[in-house]
Amino acid sequence: xxxxxxxxxxxxxxxxxxxxxxxxxxxxxxxxxxxxxxxxxxxxxxxxxxxxxxxxxxxxxxxxxxxxxxxxxxxxxxxxxxxxxxxxxxxxxxxxxxxxxxxxxxxxxxxxxxxxxxxxxxxxxxxxxxxxxxxxxxxxxxxxxxxxxxxxxxxxxxxxxxxxxxxxxxxxxxxxxxxxxxxxxxxxxxxxxxxxxxxxxxxxxxxxxxxxxxxxxxxxxxxxxxxxxxxxxxxxxxxxxxxxxxxxxxxxxxxxxxxxxxxxxxxxxxxxxxxxxxxxxxxxxxxxxxxxxxxxxxxxxxxxxxxxxxxxxxxxxxxxxxxxxxxxxxxx
Amino acid sequence: xxxxxxxxxxxxxxxxxxxxxxxxxxxxxxxxxxxxxxxxxxxxxxxxxxxxxxxxxxxxxxxxxxxxxxxxxxxxxxxxxxxxxxxxxxxxxxxxxxxxxxxxxxxxxxxxxxxxxxxxxxxxxxxxxxxxxxxxxxxxxxxxxxxxxxxxxxxxxxxxxxxxxxxxxxxxxxxxxxxxxxxxxxxxxxxxxxxxxxxxxxxxxxxxxxxxxxxxxxxxxxxxxxxxxxxxxxxxxxxxxxxxxxxxxxxxxxxxxxxxxxxxxxxxxxxxxxxxxxxxxxxxxxxxxxxxxxxxxxxxxxxxxxxxxxxxxxxxxxxxxxxxxxxxxxxxxx
Numbered sequence: 121x122x123x124x125x126x127x128x129x130x131x132x133x134x135x136x137x138x139x140x141x142x143x144x145x146x147x148x149x150x151x152x153x154x155x156x157x158x159x160x161x162x163x164x165x166x167x168x169x170x171x172x173x174x175x176x177x178x179x180x181x182x183x184x185x186x187x188x189x190x191x192x193x194x195x196x197x198x199x200x201x202x203x204x205x206x207x208x209x210x211x212x213x214x215x216x217x218x219x220x221x222x223x224x225x226x227x228x229x230x231x232x233x234x235x236x237x238x239x240x241x242x243x244x245x246x247x248x249x250x251x252x253x254x255x256x257x258x259x260x261x262x263x264x265x266x267x268x269x270x271x272x273x274x275x276x277x278x279x280x281x282x283x284x285x286x287x288x289x290x291x292x293x294x295x296x297x298x299x300x301x302x303x304x305x306x307x308x309x310x311x312x313x314x315x316x317x318x319x320x321x322x323x324x325x326x327x328x329x330x331x332x333x334x335x336x337x338x339x340x341x342x343x344x345x346x347x348x349x350x351x352x353x354x355x356x357x358x359x360x361x362x363x364x365x366x367x368x369x370x371x372x373x374x375x376x377x378x379x380x381x382x383x384x385x386x387x388x389x390x391x392x393x394x395x396x397x398x399x400x401x402x403x404x405x406x407x408x409x410x411x412x413x414x415x416x417x418x419x420x421x422x423x424x425x426x427x428x429x430x431x432x433x434x435x436x437x438x439x440x441x442x443x444x445x446x447x448x449x450x451x452x
Numbered sequence: 453x454x455x456x457x458x459x460x461x462x463x464x465x466x467x468x469x470x471x472x473x474x475x476x477x478x479x480x481x482x483x484x485x486x487x488x489x490x491x492x493x494x495x496x497x498x499x500x501x502x503x504x505x506x507x508x509x510x511x512x513x514x515x516x517x518x519x520x521x522x523x524x525x526x527x528x529x530x531x532x533x534x535x536x537x538x539x540x541x542x543x544x545x546x547x548x549x550x551x552x553x554x555x556x557x558x559x560x561x562x563x564x565x566x567x568x569x570x571x572x573x574x575x576x577x578x579x580x581x582x583x584x585x586x587x588x589x590x591x592x593x594x595x596x597x598x599x600x601x602x603x604x605x606x607x608x609x610x611x612x613x614x615x616x617x618x619x620x621x622x623x624x625x626x627x628x629x630x631x632x633x634x635x636x637x638x639x640x641x642x643x644x645x646x647x648x649x650x651x652x653x654x655x656x657x658x659x660x661x662x663x664x665x666x667x668x669x670x671x672x673x674x675x676x677x678x679x680x681x682x683x684x685x686x687x688x689x690x691x692x693x694x695x696x697x698x699x700x701x702x703x704x705x706x707x708x709x710x711x712x713x714x715x716x717x718x719x720x721x722x723x724x725x726x727x728x729x730x731x732x733x734x735x736x737x738x739x740x741x742x743x744x745x746x747x748x749x750x751x752x753x754x755x756x757x758x759x760x761x762x763x764x765x766x767x768x769x770x771x772x773x774x775x776x777x778x779x780x781x782x783x784x785x786x
Contacts, residue, residue, distance in 0.1 A: 163648040163649065163650060163651075164619075164648055277736055277737070278512070279736060280736065307511035307512050307675065307737065308511060308675060308677070308716055308719055308720055309511065309715060309716065309719055309733055309737075310511075310736070310737075311719070311721070312718075312719030312733075313733075313734075315721075334648055334649060335649070335721065336649070336723055337678070337721040337722055337723045338721045340721065340722065340723050340724055341721060341722070341724070364723060364724070374650065375649055375650060376723065377653075378649050378650050378652070378653030379649060379653075379678065379723050380652075380653070380656060380676075380678045380679050380681065380682035380683070381677075381678030381679075381681055381682060381722065381723065382723055385681060385682055385683075385701060385702070386660065386682070386683070387682075388657050388660060389653035389656055389657055389682070390653060391650070391653050391654050391657055392650040392653075395618060395620070395651075396648075
């Protein structure tokens, strides 16, 4: 059996604050295989982005990885030296952020930034680095890449900037890309183009991809597997079709029911009552219990993530049946 | 059809880069620097009937927010006429104009930027009705509590500041503030775009409840097709300042006519776990500073003909209640 590109084992990321420790990621384990696309779904404060940052070792102090391991192709990178991490980041593991201006330096031309990225990890001539940049820009669907290389980021549209950020991430054909809501700020037609290109790239190159998003409908057509996070824990994970069509955790069902476009027009959308609990004030036991219609005394103890069907795991004492979600049911 | 509550006739909005002194001096010497203008909204006709919910959809830079601001009276149009209940704004007395501005309220996208952080919630909500003499200052507390209850906020929090609320709660404060002056018409500019899915559902439900209770009319501006499909009776699609299609919601989603609408519908992410073979439309949205000639969509359109490059197609009725601006429709009838 081949080793998965990424194995995350019982990851815990903590942020000490004056009022106590925020357990942003609390015991998260998952694997991503070569060429696999994992959709990591959650709402604000669920810990989905912190999971992504933790893998790359980008947690700012005083935040820290308090427990667990991250294995990249079998190598433990939570204990790796800063030098080792720096050689991995940008070359073997790349990250794409929501805002491309976080990646791009506004006062440098695109070519300066892309050539620097190539030469940071490989001893190649400037001409070779430039040729690689042109090639990668073409691969993400940029027309006239030679001209675009001479532009400054502010001269480009948002979609074009995000494509350049993606191309920069692809320069060293990484084994793993972590994409944190990269299309949220983009228009529908531009988002469609980028999703299409990302999927093609993963299929062609065998790159593993973690796509972090709050929007289930974006990953529905993109991912192989979906993982839903709530208040720092995985609550449901499984193949995309199973999670979308036969969700078993009440939170996942609620999320899907609240997406407009599933129910007939004008019907009241399903409302998950209440709000995400404050990270310092999590209810004991199941963290979803205060908002859940199925909660009872059993839910005062934290449920385990149980594999109910092959590859489909749910963290719930009272999971729903594996029946398809019907419109009337989700509206109830 | 009954007379529309709000009617826009040939509304245009241009933003002009005025020449500064240096450029004008340079022009005296024959530099030939010209003023640049953005046609944010270009000859738009739109009627909204009482009690109707119209969804206005388009991508960045299409002019949808500008149009919303013109309707809400925050911005003046460069050309064209707005009629409210049959009367042109330009012909209104000062008092009628004030009534119009109270009757039309707006809810903004960013619940963080649209509330004054130094004001308490009760003042944010209560200031306008007191200022306009709808209630006395002594009644403000009670009035605000009633509004907060109506939008699903705990009235005990009325002495708090905006930063003590979550994004969804802030958006409810924005809704309560708009409702405070008893409007008939609400312009929602991307009012749920910044919210998490589960909170978005709560706010959308609130909009639908308020419509039922108060008989409100909405202009619902969004880039999210699923949201618009859920809440609107009629959908208007804009592209680079022009309306390209307008139709009742069911018909538009069942059988889009304009190639741009078709592309939008095909590419909107849907909650269906199937591998769609995207064939995304090519290209970027052109700059509104320098829009393509003829039909603005022709450089990206898979069906573009020679005529599309030179002649802008007018918005024509293609079926009762359905309008589309595409040369292909004429070909079909000839």
